[in-house]
Amino acid sequence: MPANLFSLDGMRRRRTGARREADRDPDFARKVARTPGGEKLFECIQCGTCSGVCPVSEYMDYTPRQIIGLVRQGFRREVLSSRTIWLCASCYACAAHCPAGIKITDLMYALKRMAIAAGLFPARFPTPVLAQEFYKMVKSKGRSTESWLMMWRFLRTQPLDLVKMTPLGMRLFLSGRIGPGTERIERRGDLKSISDRLER
Amino acid sequence: MEYIYYPGCSLKGSDKPYEESFLAVFRKLEIPVRELEDWNCCGATLFAGVNEKMALGMAARNFALMGTSPADLIVPCSACYLTLNKAKKRLAEDETIRGEVLKALGEAGYKGELWKGRIRHPLDVLVNDYGLPAIEKRLTRRLRGLRAAPYYGCEIVRPMCLFDDADDPKSMDRLLETLGASVVEWSLKTKCCGAIVAASIEEVGLRLNGTILREAKRKGAGAVVTLCPLCHFNLESMQDKISRELGEDVRLPVLYFTQALGLALGLSDAELGLRRSLSPQLVLR
Numbered sequence: 001m002p003a004n005l006f007s008l009d010g011m012r013r014r015r016t017g018a019r020r021e022a023d024r025d026p027d028f029a030r031k032v033a034r035t036p037g038g039e040k041l042f043e044c045i046q047c048g049t050c051s052g053v054c055p056v057s058e059y060m061d062y063t064p065r066q067i068i069g070l071v072r073q074g075f076r077r078e079v080l081s082s083r084t085i086w087l088c089a090s091c092y093a094c095a096a097h098c099p100a101g102i103k104i105t106d107l108m109y110a111l112k113r114m115a116i117a118a119g120l121f122p123a124r125f126p127t128p129v130l131a132q133e134f135y136k137m138v139k140s141k142g143r144s145t146e147s148w149l150m151m152w153r154f155l156r157t158q159p160l161d162l163v164k165m166t167p168l169g170m171r172l173f174l175s176g177r178i179g180p181g182t183e184r185i186e187r188r189g190d191l192k193s194i195s196d197r198l199e200r
Numbered sequence: 201m202e203y204i205y206y207p208g209c210s211l212k213g214s215d216k217p218y219e220e221s222f223l224a225v226f227r228k229l230e231i232p233v234r235e236l237e238d239w240n241c242c243g244a245t246l247f248a249g250v251n252e253k254m255a256l257g258m259a260a261r262n263f264a265l266m267g268t269s270p271a272d273l274i275v276p277c278s279a280c281y282l283t284l285n286k287a288k289k290r291l292a293e294d295e296t297i298r299g300e301v302l303k304a305l306g307e308a309g310y311k312g313e314l315w316k317g318r319i320r321h322p323l324d325v326l327v328n329d330y331g332l333p334a335i336e337k338r339l340t341r342r343l344r345g346l347r348a349a350p351y352y353g354c355e356i357v358r359p360m361c362l363f364d365d366a367d368d369p370k371s372m373d374r375l376l377e378t379l380g381a382s383v384v385e386w387s388l389k390t391k392c393c394g395a396i397v398a399a400s401i402e403e404v405g406l407r408l409n410g411t412i413l414r415e416a417k418r419k420g421a422g423a424v425v426t427l428c429p430l431c432h433f434n435l436e437s438m439q440d441k442i443s444r445e446l447g448e449d450v451r452l453p454v455l456y457f458t459q460a461l462g463l464a465l466g467l468s469d470a471e472l473g474l475r476r477s478l479s480p481q482l483v484l485r
Contacts, residue, residue: 150400
């Protein structure tokens with residue numbers, strides 16, 4: 001089997017090594033346990049079912065099981081700057097199979113929000129950028145235009161790779177599936193009013 | 201009774217063939233369906249990772265547009281389907297957050313209680329409301345000779361699983377059999393395609409979609425049949441690259457279930473958006 005498709009050389013960076021007592025944030029676990037998804041944090045038995053069924057755990061720097069362990073130990077910085085939380089594709093396989101009934105997908109969402117609030121991100125990694133661009137676009141227009149979104153994501157994180165995407169873009173354009181326009185709703189002012197209230 | 205239809209952003213963009221085939225099939229079966237006026241993005245999986253309250257606010261504006269309508273809301277995109285169902289459940293169960301969200305909506309001019317109707321997938325509506333016997337009566341041709349691999353993806357069955365089994369869903373299998381196709385038994389029907397992560401990190405996308413396509417091919421499938429715009433896009437757009445890198449031809453036609461149904465109802469390739477496909481064209485005997 002060719003190395004570049006089914007080997008994990010390109011992306012996997014499993015992190016190991018010592019962590020220090022001084023790096024722990026003693027309140028972190030309790031804070032996470034109070035957010036939706038974190039309710040059953042302390043019921044995790046560290047069985048690893050989540051990591052086993054996760055389709056992307058091989059690409060993660062910490063597996064989902066390790067993330068839960070790190071959260072409980074208070075290693076806030078490791079957790080919030082991990083690739084793991086941004087690799088979660090929301091497939092809910094872990095949540096569906098967790099014997100302790102932990103909503104791991106929702107836990108990942110909670111950790112993403114905390115990472116954004118803390119300004120902690122894994123280096124040169126596209127998904128947090130994509131999430132924030134998407135949020136900004138949709139909040140102001142009311143709808144997302146995928147072609148514009150993908151273009152922004154490449155310009156912001158991997159501008160040289162935009163060239164690689166051109167053939168696909170052309171095929172979509174020629175088949176009438178993307179165009180130069182952007183999607184938007186009529187009552188955009190209403191959304192602004194809603195977000196002004198809810199973001200406070 | 202009339203259904204209200206929530207397209208979502210994908211069906212108005214790169215997944216136009218899904219909207220075309222969905223509407224064509226419903227028209228052909230004379231199931232009345234009307235687009236929700238001025239609907240907004242559901243917030244998708246990305247919004248919940250940025251701001252939870254605003255994610256609920258986005259979903260709730262769509263519910264407010266439904267007002268007090270008793271109609272079911274049909275949502276063909278799996279991500280929209282789950283996001284809206286999940287938001288509705290959360291708002292119904294959590295009084296505090298419901299209060300905050302409804303207040304913000306009220307101040308923007310959307311007064312009233314939380315909409316009480318149901319959010320349905322078109323597959324659910326076709327199989328469970330219209331019914332397979334009624335569909336069978338309308339068929340003008342059978343898809344004999346087609347070996348179809350039904351691919352459900354994740355969010356239609358997990359975590360809420362409102363109309364089918366979480367591990368081994370069968371609704372689409374039964375529909376395809378009704379159309380005269382034979383159905384491939386395989387274990388990857390609810391394996392994740394990587395969704396937005398696959399679309400933004402190439403290596404992840406190639407690996408996950410390569411696994412799915414190769415397994416379908418090995419089981420003798422002549423086409424993969426999907427029900428989610430993002431699964432469909434990932435499975436069709438990466439085929440050439442995966443085949444090159446694997447040194448194995450994994451190219452297969454990828455259809456929406458509405459396109460397969462439309463063909464059996466006698467609709468044309470053009471009416472079903474099949475000419476816009478990025479994957480090989482389906483050839484029926």
